Amino acid sequence: MESAKALLVVLRKDLRVHDNVVFEQAASATGSEFNILVPLYVFSAQQMDLSGFVPGGAENPYPAPRSRVGRYPRCGRHRAEFIGSAVWDLKKSLEALESGLVIRVGIIADVVRDLAKGLEKNGHPVGAVWMTSHEGTEEKADEKAVASLCEGIGAQCKIWEDEKYFIDDRDVAGEPKDLANVFTTYRKDCEPLREKPRPVLPPPKLGSLPKFPESSVIPPQGAPFVIPETEDGLRDALVKPVASILENQPKFPEGAKSAHPFKGGETYARSRLHDLIESGKMKEYKDTRNGLTGTDFSTKLSAYLSHGCITARQIHHALLGYEDGTNEAYEKVDGYGAGENEGTKAIRFELLWRDYMRLCHQKFGDTLFKLAGFKGAGAEYSAEEKKSKWKTADEKLASEDQQPDPKRIAEIIERFNAGTTGMGLIDAAQRELLHTGYVSNRARQNVASFLAKHLEIDWRYGAEWYEYLLVDYDVSSNWANWQYVSGVGNDPRGELRIFNPVKQSFDYDKKGDYVRSWVPEVGSLTKLENVFQAWTASEEDLKTARLDDNIMVTDAIRRITFVVCSRPPQSGKRPFFRRRGGRGEAARSGASGPEGAGGNDGAADNGPDGREGEQRTGVPTSSGSSAGGEENGQSPQQPTPHGPAAGHHGGGMGGYRGGGGRGGYQGQHRGGYQGRGGGYHRGNWRGYPHGMGGGAPRGGNGFRGARYGGGGFQGQGAGRGRWDAGIRQHDG
Ligand SMILES: Cc1cc2nc3c(=O)[nH]c(=O)nc-3n(C[C@H](O)[C@H](O)[C@H](O)COP(=O)(O)OP(=O)(O)OC[C@H]3O[C@@H](n4cnc5c(N)ncnc54)[C@H](O)[C@@H]3O)c2cc1C
Structure with a gap:
């Protein structure tokens, strides 16, 4: 022509x-x-x-x-x-x-x-x-x-x-501005998910x-x-030009294995998808998805999706072939022809999260990159909350009274990035990221929560570090997830959702293999609690492991006292943890209203995380946890390697909220303690509607939780000897 x-x-x-x-x-x-x-x-x-x-x-x-x-x-x-x-x-x-x-x-x-x-x-x-x-x-x-x-x-x-999303944009009801701010609402509008994707x-x-x-x-x-x-x-x-990430680039630890040894490209994406179905891994996905190690606990399709080597609807259709018994290649796979199963359903659910994060990006535009997040863009964020609580390494942006000062924050960020904070799970995750470009969703949540909620550092440092290093970096998924975990995004529980990285380690790295493999320095420590926080090891063990003058021990960025109970398991899901203190009045009555601050809303959005959480079954969250010691280790009663910290703020019960909460505990007793311990001071926590109390160490004095807790229970949860429990721990 x-x-x-x-x-x-x-x-x-x-x-x-x-x-x-x-x-x-x-x-x-x-x-x-x-x-x-x-x-x-x-x-x-x-x-x-x-x-x-x-x-x-x-x-x-x-x-x-x-x-x-x-x-x-x-x-x-x-x-x-x-x-x-x-x-x-x-x-x-x-x-x-x-x-x-x-x-x-x-x-x-x-x-x-x-x-x-x-x-x-x-x-x-x-x-x-x-x-x-x-x-x-x-x-x-x-x-x-x-x-x-x-x-x-x-x-x-x-x-x-x-067209690489699960549900085509043209089939999403309403304009971006109408998108529900809570994922669950959006999901319900989309169900049944299996019927939604286009061919x-x-x-x-x-x-x-x-x-x-x-x-x-x-x-x-x-x-x-x-x-x-x-x-x-x-x-x-x-x-x-980007071969070396850190000035002193650490060697790939001997014996560690990448969870993401996959090569980029459509050919590899298609073969990965086929292998996942053929090996039966898709069926098991719901049970394995919170894993930390290995190639198959989750799909590892994220990088292929991010770069468009495969589409979400291709994944869906491949699953249909297996579920409906129409693709003979899978006829020997357990569940062939038996319809959607828990595993395949959970995958669709995750793919919808991915859609949702992108729709949020459409709705909120560039607030994706703003410190105050999506919440800062809307009326749901109070004027007080909009005020920045975040610590920064930028001298020009830091408030005059920022503690620690910007220089120290810069050091902390550097160590956070390099994986030498002294918090095993965080360090392992950051080093895995450096070495492989991939890290599990469970570890990502902990890393983000640690930076934003334990250290209160501008979460964008973390999001940008992820942008730099993730093999599956996706602008919407990365930034919206960082916002979510940092409490400024679409998590209805916002600031109240906190991951205790020590408890998470006990739960998800049961033998310490993950931390040991990426942080080989702690490899020879035998007690799990020492692996997860090396500073807790005895002087003798530290010397034997040549860790006594390691910065992770001498200057751990955050110390969380976590008591491992030596009593034999009695019952329940978490037999080896026992809260020390905090079960008194405060725990029971700390949350007077329906919105106990620590209450996990079983009926509400459960987050793009491990949605299995105890909260939904109403089992009280146990585990003593506390954030002990100031970041700079100046706290007068800072925990020492020889014993637990003396001063921490009060702990309470992880709660269960929502109509007819099934036997759970209400409310979270959480206090910004400023007593003798000089422990973890979260003066910026504010606006908790109910249930926030201040626990006091040794006798119930010296707390100020009520100031922030608005109706929190004052002091009565204390007075039971030592308090080991501290920040509200949340296990997503
Ligand atoms: C702080 C933080 C940052 C993140 N950054 C990214 C990112 O840059 N790119 C990215 O693809 N995912 C990101 N995620 C989401 C999630 O961690 C990864 O998608 C997942 O770990 C990738 O591994 P997988 O493919 O084996 O996931 P699977 O568990 O097998 O899930 C299947 C697919 O569902 C999607 N998915 C799962 N969880 C999420 C989620 N929470 N949000 C959005 N999509 C999800 C992914 O496309 C994933 O490939 C982030 C999560 C957090 C907490």
Whole structure:
């Protein structure tokens, strides 16, 4: 056709040929207005350090991109490698379809402009540029820039719906502004989930795509960059500038194993999905999903989803083949043809969370990146709560009386990132992230909660560190989850949900294998409580383990006294923990109202976490926990390696709230203790509607929980000897 023109397809987070609207539509466009198809991928200078593409001697015109708050690189080596591999895999798939992929680096609109100019010069004017819409400020800006460029060159610009979500946007009722602020409400509107996803789109048939142009017609990459011609070359160019994460990069611990050894790309995504169903892992998913170690406790599909190597609805349809007994490949798998099971249902549930996080991003826009979060954007956040409680390393932003001062906060953040806080689970998770780019959902929640709620440090340092290092980084899922856990997002329990990392370790790392494998320094300690917090070990054990002068012991960032009961198990779910103190009056009457502050709302949103929690079954949360010791270790009665801390704030019972709470406890007795212990002082906790009391160590004096607790029970939970319980522990 004489007037036929080139179709330029810009691929970003849709690195696949199956279930991809642009290829499906391009295939049916053959013989019509487009005589050639130029699929294009651009490694973006806004998000990646491109200096590896610059041959020696030349200068990279784009400064290495950095995050706003922590000034971290935007994309670390694990994700760079994963994306490189996924792009290469797409190139191979397109070549197998007699097409191809042009790989470039730079700013998307600039690359499109240069390519369009060159193609026109070589006799192929660009008639249209297609791309799929993606969430994110930069992504939207790219879409706008390409649209305005198209206007300038007289080409059509088409931005297709992003179809990699579980429920298609076109099937979501209402406008983004109408989205429910609580996930459960949204979920209920969507149920039954199994009926919601649209069918998957077929991949283009061999030879069905408009011709890929001769290489001589495609203008080369602009100087000074050079695009490698092999997969290894591409990987090296991407990884070289970000190969080292820390100044003193620790070695990969001997014996530790990555939970995410997976390679990027659609081919690998499809085979991973198949393996998960064939091995029966999908059926077990609900029981295993809170694991910490190994490749199969969860799907590890997140990175494939984030980069669009697979779509959520492809996962759903593959599960249907197994559940409905229509895909013989799975006929030997337990549960074949038996319909949806607990495991497959839970996966759909998680995929819906992913949708929801993105819809929240649509609704709240750039407040995703704001310290006060989604809550700060709405009326549901009180004026007082909007005031920043957050500690920062930024001298200009810190309040004059910030304690610890910004310099110390900078040190703490550095140690938090490097995994040397002294809190085993947190350190293990941060080191696993450094070494592998992946960390389980359970560990992510603990890490986020630790930074935001125990240390009260601007949670965006953590979100940006994750953005830097996660292989599955997704702008909506990452930032909205950080907000959620930090209490400024869509968690209805907000600030009240706190993970006690010691109890979580006992619950989810029952033998300490996870912490031992990523924090080898504590590997020889035998007692679990010592593994989880090395400072609790005896002087002798510390010496034997050569830990006596280790910073994790001498200057643990946060000390949580946690009592392990030596009595034989009596009953219940958590036999080896026993609260010391806090079961007195305060515990029983600490929450007078229906909204006991610590009460976990069994009926409400349970969070994108381990939703199994005791709260829902009404079993009282046990475990003594406290946050002992000031961050800088200056507390006069700071816990010592030889014994538990003396002073902590009061502990209470994790509660169960909600109509007809089944035998649970009401309310949380939590106090900002300022008595003798000098223990954990959470002066910023405020506005708890009910049930917040102040527990006092040794005799019920010296607390000020009521000031923050608004109706909290004063003092009566104390006076039972030593208080070991402290901050409300929440086990999600
Ligand atoms: C602080 C924090 C930061 C996070 N950052 C990201 C991120 O950048 N990218 C990302 O994909 N997920 C993120 N998550 C969500 C979750 O931790 C990961 O999706 C999950 O651990 C990935 O492993 P998986 O694929 O084996 O998950 P599975 O347990 O197998 O879940 C299946 C899929 O459901 C989705 N999913 C599961 N949980 C969530 C959730 N809470 N929110 C949104 N989607 C979910 C993912 O796409 C996941 O692949 C974050 C969670 C927290 C608490």
